[in-house]
Amino acid sequence: MAIDLDGAVALVTGGANGIGAAAARRLAARGARVVVADVDERGAEVAAAIGGRFARCDVREQADNEAAVAAAVTAFGGLDVAFLNAGVSTTSVRLGGPAWDLAAYRRAFGINVDGVFFGVNAALLALRARGRGALVFTSSLAGLTAVPGDPSTPRPSTPSSASPEPSAPRWQRITSP
């Protein structure tokens, strides 16, 4: 069922590029007023093209999330949709070995985990003020299945194994004995 977005106010984090920019354009095409929130200043061009607003926002910073929501409330009178989409790949983390990259791990968690919690926390007050609303998140198939190269996917313990990449995922129902 199509949701009526005409006149709705939407915040899109990571809205300067990729999925977020496409979502911002689609939301605007459906009549929503959009705040594009991103560290990348190219978000200003996306916002300008759709009659929206740009909020420079590093989702790792609680204050930036609050400022992005405040920008929506100030410009458009409230918030109806928070699409918390900003995220980065974790393939650079490289678990298990000398290439392990603690800084990449911290960055990925700061954006992919803290950024979502801070975004929800910032949006909730404004959504509650409306009495309704939607929180939408971009996730990844890597949360459902093994992905070669993803640090959360285990690799074979012996390098000489016939299979250099993780085996296909197997699902098993765990039942009581």
Ligand SMILES: NC(=O)c1ccc[n+]([C@@H]2O[C@H](COP(=O)([O-])OP(=O)(O)OC[C@H]3O[C@@H](n4cnc5c(N)ncnc54)[C@H](O)[C@@H]3O)[C@@H](O)[C@H]2O)c1
């Ligand atoms: N494209 C894919 O195949 C794929 C697969 C799985 C998951 N995802 C997830 O989908 C989401 C969007 O991916 P995409 O392909 O559009 O990526 P993208 O790199 O094109 O866009 C991500 C956006 O997030 C922004 N961003 C990065 N760090 C930020 C920060 N600290 N604060 C605010 N914004 C920040 C970037 O500037 C960029 O505009 C991400 O969460 C990504 O992890 C994408």
